[in-house]
Amino acid sequence: MNAKDLKQSRVQLFRDAANFKRTERIPHFANVVTWKVFDAGYTLDQAMTNFDVLEDTVVKFLERYPVDGLMDVGIRNQFTVTEAFGQGGYYYYNEEVVGIHDHAHCTVDTLMDYLDDPAKYAWEVILPKKYGESWDEKGLDVWKKTFSEYMRYVKYILHMSSVTGKQYGLPSLSPNNPMMGAIVLGIEELFSNLLGIQQLSVAMRRSPDQIEEFINRWDAERITPAIEKIRNGKGPNYKYCFDSSILMLAHNVMNKKQFERFYWPHMKELLDAYAEKGMNVRIFTEGSILRFADYFKDYPKGTLTFHLEQDDPFAFREALPNVCIMGGMTTDLLANGTPDECVAYAKRLCDELGKDGGFIFSEGKMLSYRNDANRDNYKAVCDFVSSYRL
Amino acid sequence: MIDFEALAAAMGELDEDTVKEILEAVDSAGNAGKAMEACQKGMDTVGRLFEEGEYFVGDLIYAGELMTDAVEVLKPYLAGSESAGTKTRMILCTVKDDLHDIGKNIVRSMLEANGFEVLDLGIDCPAQKVVDTARAENIKIVALSGVLTLALTSMKATVQAIRDAGLDVKVIIGGAPVSAEACKNIGADEWAHSPQKTVDTCKAWAAEQ
Numbered sequence: 001m002n003a004k005d006l007k008q009s010r011v012q013l014f015r016d017a018a019n020f021k022r023t024e025r026i027p028h029f030a031n032v033v034t035w036k037v038f039d040a041g042y043t044l045d046q047a048m049t050n051f052d053v054l055e056d057t058v059v060k061f062l063e064r065y066p067v068d069g070l071m072d073v074g075i076r077n078q079f080t081v082t083e084a085f086g087q088g089g090y091y092y093y094n095e096e097v098v099g100i101h102d103h104a105h106c107t108v109d110t111l112m113d114y115l116d117d118p119a120k121y122a123w124e125v126i127l128p129k130k131y132g133e134s135w136d137e138k139g140l141d142v143w144k145k146t147f148s149e150y151m152r153y154v155k156y157i158l159h160m161s162s163v164t165g166k167q168y169g170l171p172s173l174s175p176n177n178p179m180m181g182a183i184v185l186g187i188e189e190l191f192s193n194l195l196g197i198q199q200l201s202v203a204m205r206r207s208p209d210q211i212e213e214f215i216n217r218w219d220a221e222r223i224t225p226a227i228e229k230i231r232n233g234k235g236p237n238y239k240y241c242f243d244s245s246i247l248m249l250a251h252n253v254m255n256k257k258q259f260e261r262f263y264w265p266h267m268k269e270l271l272d273a274y275a276e277k278g279m280n281v282r283i284f285t286e287g288s289i290l291r292f293a294d295y296f297k298d299y300p301k302g303t304l305t306f307h308l309e310q311d312d313p314f315a316f317r318e319a320l321p322n323v324c325i326m327g328g329m330t331t332d333l334l335a336n337g338t339p340d341e342c343v344a345y346a347k348r349l350c351d352e353l354g355k356d357g358g359f360i361f362s363e364g365k366m367l368s369y370r371n372d373a374n375r376d377n378y379k380a381v382c383d384f385v386s387s388y389r390l
Numbered sequence: 391m392i393d394f395e396a397l398a399a400a401m402g403e404l405d406e407d408t409v410k411e412i413l414e415a416v417d418s419a420g421n422a423g424k425a426m427e428a429c430q431k432g433m434d435t436v437g438r439l440f441e442e443g444e445y446f447v448g449d450l451i452y453a454g455e456l457m458t459d460a461v462e463v464l465k466p467y468l469a470g471s472e473s474a475g476t477k478t479r480m481i482l483c484t485v486k487d488d489l490h491d492i493g494k495n496i497v498r499s500m501l502e503a504n505g506f507e508v509l510d511l512g513i514d515c516p517a518q519k520v521v522d523t524a525r526a527e528n529i530k531i532v533a534l535s536g537v538l539t540l541a542l543t544s545m546k547a548t549v550q551a552i553r554d555a556g557l558d559v560k561v562i563i564g565g566a567p568v569s570a571e572a573c574k575n576i577g578a579d580e581w582a583h584s585p586q587k588t589v590d591t592c593k594a595w596a597a598e599q
């Protein structure tokens with residue numbers, strides 16, 4: 001099979017699994033991020049700023065492990081752009097570690113200023129906070145240098161898309177949303193960028209009306225138009241495994257009342273639009289989503305796929321038999337088990353969760369660090385999943 | 391007349407305005423001590439409601455802020471008084487190579503609310519610093535926090551360093567990546583995802599001392 005046909009057959013395999021159709025084999029979406037850097041013999045600081053090294057890590061991974069999809073093709077956690085912009089204390093990395101500090105660009109009182117004009121707010125508030133008074137003098141030069149690095153980065157992304165698609169038949173997971181960018185609900189923007197975990201947690205208690213006002217305006221300006229485009233669009237896009245990908249992080253700090261007020265009404269409107277058009281959505285959840293399972297129980301099979309991080313996949317299936325599961329393989333086992341133990345657990349996952357469709361094999365936690373998986377274990381699991389026939 | 395029951399209830403309900411209002415009436419070491427006990431009782435309620443699923447992580451962060459503010463108000467009255475009492479001292483830190491501090495800070499505020507004196511060694515804490523502090527301060531309980539899977543490696547190194555140093559110390563590990571399997575592999579005495587379990591475990595260990 002040539003790469004083009006292989007790519008399309010994998011798209012179909014993912015779509016069939018997500019749609020609870022019985023498939024010949026279970027697709028494997030490798031939730032591998034920076035672990036592959038170590039596996040290819042590099043350190044993180046060698047890879048994060050060098051596109052040639054990054055490409056080599058991806059190629060070596062795809063040559064070694066027979067997977068159907070890959071979370072990161074070397075475009076995540078690279079630092080040429082952020083360093084040109086003056087990385088500051090946001091990201092940190094060394095030979096073994098890469099991470100992000102919790103940060104906040106706004107306070108509750110400045111949220112509306114940000115919404116009024118995000119670019120102006122960034123130029124006049126966020127960047128001077130980072131660079132101090134000298135920002136006005138050097139701002140344009142920094143911007144030019146950053147833009148130049150950004151264009152190199154875009155070129156690399158396009159190149160890697162071609163390498164993974166045309167040489168290895170790897171499909172793209174999902175298209176950009178109709179608004180040309182990731183779908184980010186207002187509450188998620190507050191959590192990840194504008195307020196951060198600490199401030200948002202306190203603000204939901206101390207200033208709930210202001211939080212609600214921000215979310216309503218954010219979603220009216222950004223999510224409502226996206227929903228209109230979904231409703232007026234052609235429906236599923238069979239060039240991709242999923243019609244959309246959504247990230248859920250902020251639920252990890254919320255109690256049920258807060259979820260009902262700040263999250264669910266906006267999420268529901270979006271998911272309902274996808275369901276009406278027969279489109280499928282992959283929701284990547286960090287932490288646990290099981291305590292909110294009831295909210296998702298009425299969607300028809302084929303609409304939702306949850307990529308689980310910490311939830312027990314068997315308990316999740318019991319709670320939400322209508323939702324496709326992506327995930328299941330634990331880093332504990334990949335790191336500390338034997339190849340036989342890993343394969344036995346992988347077989348259990350495939351047999352119990354995938355015999356009637358509705359299961360995509362993947363690793364629960366992103367494989368990021370050297371000890372997140374033992375190479376022999378990972379190889380044994382990949383070989384098993386790719387060859388196992390139900 | 392200060393209504394300490396109302397203070398405990400307000401803290402448990404995370405009713406900031408009422409907590410502040412009641413604390414404004416504190417004017418002596420005697421009622422400051424009782425106010426502190428009421429706040430601690432309220433924090434017990436917070437922990438229970440977390441265990442029951444009514445509260446979640448954001449509520450614990452908020453409760454930590456309320457408790458910190460309350461301690462600031464009461465501290466001047468409590469300094470040197472009998473109410474300050476003798477507390478069990480313990481170490482808490484986020485392990486080497488992990489810079490996450492929110493979970494650690496939640497646990498610290500709940501431990502302090504339950505009467506522990508917490509030596510917070512901060513984030514990215516080397517194993518040797520834990521060993522040196524435990525030895526110098528005669529610490530018997532250590533709580534290691536982490537969010538990254540990488541933290542498991544550092545937790546293992548820290549527990550190993552504690553054991554190699556021959557210290558008689560109980561170790562609990564906590565945070566997203568820990569599990570029963572990880573606990574066994576790391577050689578810790580206990581593990582927890584929930585801050586309340588951490589508190590309960592440390593209280594049990596303190597009672598054994």
